[in-house]
Amino acid sequence: MIDNGLLVQMILGALLGLSVYLPMAAGQLSLATPAFYAVGGTLAALLSTQGNAQSAISLWAVLGEMLLAGCLTAGLALLVGLPVLRLRGIYLAIATIALVEIVRVAILNLPFTGGAAGIFGIPQPFQKPFGYVLFSGALLAVCGWLFQRLEASRLGRSMAAIRDDELASRCMGIHTTRVKLTAFLASAVLAGITGVIAAHYLNTWNARQGSFDVAITTLAFVILGGSRSWLGPVIGGLLLTALPELLRPVGDLRLVLFGLVILLGPVFFPQGLITPALLERLGRWKP
Amino acid sequence: MLRSGGLSPTDPLVARRRGNARLAAAVAGALALLAFLGRSSDPAAQRLNPEAPLTLGAALALTGNANLYGQDQRMGISLAQGWLEAQPHPRRVALQLEDGASDEPSAIAAFNLLIRRGVIALIGPTLSQQAFAADPIAQRQGVPVVAPSNTAKGIPQIGSFISRVSAQSSVIAPLSIDEALRREPTTRRVAVFFAQDDAYSTAKTAIFQKVLAARGLKPVSIQRTQLADNDFQNPITAALQQRPQLVVISAQAMDGGNLIRQLRELGYRGQIVVGNGLNTPNIYPICQRWCDGVLIAQAYSPELNTPVNLAFRRLFAEANQGRTPGQIAAQAWTAYQVVFEAIQRVQKRGGFEGLTLGEARQQLMKELLSGRYDTPLGPIRFRPDGEVVQGRFYVAKVRMDSTGRNGRFTLVREQELPEGTP
Known part of the structure; x- marks a missing residue:
């Protein structure tokens, strides 16, 4: 059975999946999501532990942190994105992994981020996990609505065009750099505000939260869910976050089974679980 | 902005968007149901059954x-x-x-x-x-x-x-340093290693360094390593150039075991003091015969x-x-x-x-x-x-057997600390 605590983690996973999906929808394999996630989480942890430790925090303060985290990660993404988005394919992936590593080492060594132990005693805006479910669920719903709109908008179609053929879309008059940078920025902002919620939910924040491992996990959300529609990473994030917990009755073998799912997923569903053909069938279906 | 209404209803893109919206509604419904079902998470209000374990x-x-x-x-x-x-x-x-x-x-x-x-x-x-x-x-x-x-x-x-x-680490750590200094009172040059991305190791090294400072010893070399490191040649070479007489390590079992082994292999012959992270017999297969002689303070002695x-x-x-x-x-x-x-x-x-x-x-x-x-x-x-x-803490020394694959922590000193020491 899935309790509300696990549901929060699943929704956070879905949000991170969306953050990886955004650049990918414009044909860019960026693994920078954990870096922005870590920046958002660290910012929230620092700001909310300024007062009395373990005291409550108002929802408005959390929204303020999210706003700040959004601005900070957008600025950082702009700074990094301009030079880095000149790279393509595997080179872009490597450059973004380097960003993740730089942010991790910086958080580890900055004098005010608590070193390896991190920042703990982060105050709670909600007394029960149900509050987090509503809050993060609302964020996911808003994101879903925006993504649904995006896919039919000029920006969304430009992104799809760049993914299919960057050179051809440039010849068609699409400002490819601007479109790619916009996707990268939006991805960073989403990861940053997800980090804010995660920091409060986890009670503690340290450099391990934004590591290379997270980059791979979040990439797996998109690969297993499917990268041709925004629902793919959402469903991938929800399923892959829940799976290790749902497999607990299996005992010691649960991580072996989890690994098998990740291994066999792409073999049986090369395009991910949510494919364009599936969506088309669903759309044409008349009850 | 292109609107779906402008396209023919048989257009695959329109069908795909509609399919997307339908699936999204289904996912939202499923999440809402899960949230509702998973609300009560703690049976704290239920009465205990006097018979049940x-x-x-x-x-x-x-x-x-x-x-x-x-x-x-x-x-x-x-x-x-x-x-x-x-x-x-x-x-x-x-x-x-x-x-x-x-x-x-x-x-x-x-x-x-x-x-x-x-x-x-x-x-x-x-x-x-x-x-x-x-x-x-x-x-x-x-x-x-x-x-x-x-x-x-x-x-x-x-x-x-x-x-x-x-x-807490701060209670135990000083004992092993004191034991090393008791064995070699002329020690002046100390090298410090710690895993900088590990909460435990960074906390422990801070305590070790405070103890060293209190004993009037300033480390001649401080080397930072990572938990996932396997190869320590660079930090070890840098530290050994300073000719340390004592090496103090704060690391976890896996990286710490490898570090000890490589220190010995690269020619270090002085004393080694390690922190609590290596306080497990699981280090024996890692550093093998090179574990021998390592000093560690413990909250437990098998010889009690x-x-x-x-x-x-x-x-x-x-x-x-x-x-x-x-x-x-x-x-x-x-x-x-x-x-x-x-x-x-x-x-x-x-x-x-x-x-x-x-x-x-x-x-x-x-x-x-x-x-x-x-x-x-x-x-x-x-x-x-x-x-x-x-009340009671111990300093142990690792003794490896002749095969170099198995060993034990042998008690070298036992100390009563006054109650209430932080």
């Missing part, structure tokens, strides 16, 4: 990079369970063991799961960083937690339901001659081909023992009669903190804030 939950790192400790802890807890079950006791206790892995979200998930299943108290999690994430959840729901291996500062201070049987420790040693040896237990296993045994004994004391007084689970948890916490326990670690009790008070 009380369930004790343990969330240990059975997977991930802390699993070397988690496996030792599982062994310690299951031995304690078998031994205590064989003694006469008025209330049956059942154990539920869950994998808390080595990261924060897994520890939270394991705690939530066990609390939902109605455990009366929790043992775990393995790492201090996990404790900072998971303990506040138990605290908010009023579930007693006994930490078997969290040594970071501030763990019992998370709340009134949080306690630990693992003495008390009935409970002798029983622990015997059971551990039977289950592990004659091996000697280490501190991590002893502390896990102790964690199980203190909760078990507190439960039996409350039961004898009729304390669980007619209580709800939530009230029983409060009763148990009160009893847990007020008791005195005779454990494999020696006699212990708790301060009102949940910090363990342990």
Whole structure:
């Protein structure tokens, strides 16, 4: 059975999946999501532990942190994105992994981020996990609505065009750099505000939260869910976050089974679980 | 902006968008249903069944990079369970063991799961960083937690339901340095190594360096390593150029074991003092014969001659081909023992009669903190804030056998610390 605590983690996973999906929808394999996630989480942890430790925090303060985290990660993404988005394919992936590593080492060594132990005693805006479910669920719903709109908008179609053929879309008059940078920025902002919620939910924040491992996990959300529609990473994030917990009755073998799912997923569903053909069938279906 | 209305209804893009919207609505509905069904997560308001056994939950790192400790802890807890079950006791206790892995979200998930299943108290999690994430959840729901291996500062201070049987690093660390200086009083040049991305190792090295400074020794070289490192040639070469007479290492079992081995292989012959992270017999296969002579301060000595420790040693040896237990296993045994004994004391007084689970948890916490326990670690009790008070500590030296594959911690010094030392 899935309790509300696990549901929060699943929704956070879905949000991170969306953050990886955004650049990918414009044909860019960026693994920078954990870096922005870590920046958002660290910012929230620092700001909310300024007062009395373990005291409550108002929802408005959390929204303020999210706003700040959004601005900070957008600025950082702009700074990094301009030079880095000149790279393509595997080179872009490597450059973004380097960003993740730089942010991790910086958080580890900055004098005010608590070193390896991190920042703990982060105050709670909600007394029960149900509050987090509503809050993060609302964020996911808003994101879903925006993504649904995006896919039919000029920006969304430009992104799809760049993914299919960057050179051809440039010849068609699409400002490819601007479109790619916009996707990268939006991805960073989403990861940053997800980090804010995660920091409060986890009670503690340290450099391990934004590591290379997270980059791979979040990439797996998109690969297993499917990268041709925004629902793919959402469903991938929800399923892959829940799976290790749902497999607990299996005992010691649960991580072996989890690994098998990740291994066999792409073999049986090369395009991910949510494919364009599936969506088309669903759309044409008349009850 | 292109609108779907402008295209023919048979257009695949329109169908795809509609399919997307339908599936999204289904996912949203499923999430709402899950949220509704998963709301009540704690059976604290239910009355206890006087006949049923009380369930004790343990969330240990059975997977991930802390699993070397988690496996030792599982062994310690299951031995304690078998031994205590064989003694006469008025209330049956059942154990539920869950994998808390080595990261924060897994520890939270394991705690939530066990609390939902109605455990009366929790043992775990393995790492201090996990404790900072998971303990506040138990605290908010009023579930007693006994930490078997969290040594970071501030763990019992998370709340009134949080306690630990693992003495804080700052109490133990100075003993091993003092022992090294007693053996070689002329030591002037000290090199320090620590894993900079590990909470435990950075905290420990700060304590070690404070002790060194207090003894008038300034490190000639401070080298930072990473938990996942295998090759330490560069930091070792840099440190050895300073001709250290003593090397002080704060690391975990895997990286620390490799570091010791490479230090010896690259020609270092002086004394090595290590921190609590290497306090497990699991380091023997890693550094093998090069482990020999390493000094370590411990909260547990297998050579302690008390009935409970002798029983622990015997059971551990039977289950592990004659091996000697280490501190991590002893502390896990102790964690199980203190909760078990507190439960039996409350039961004898009729304390669980007619209580709800939530009230029983409060009763148990009160009893847990007020008791005195005779454990494999020696006699212990708790301060009102949940910090363990342990009087006796040890310095051990690793002695490897002739095969170089097996060894043991031999006691070189035993020290009584006055009670109430932080």
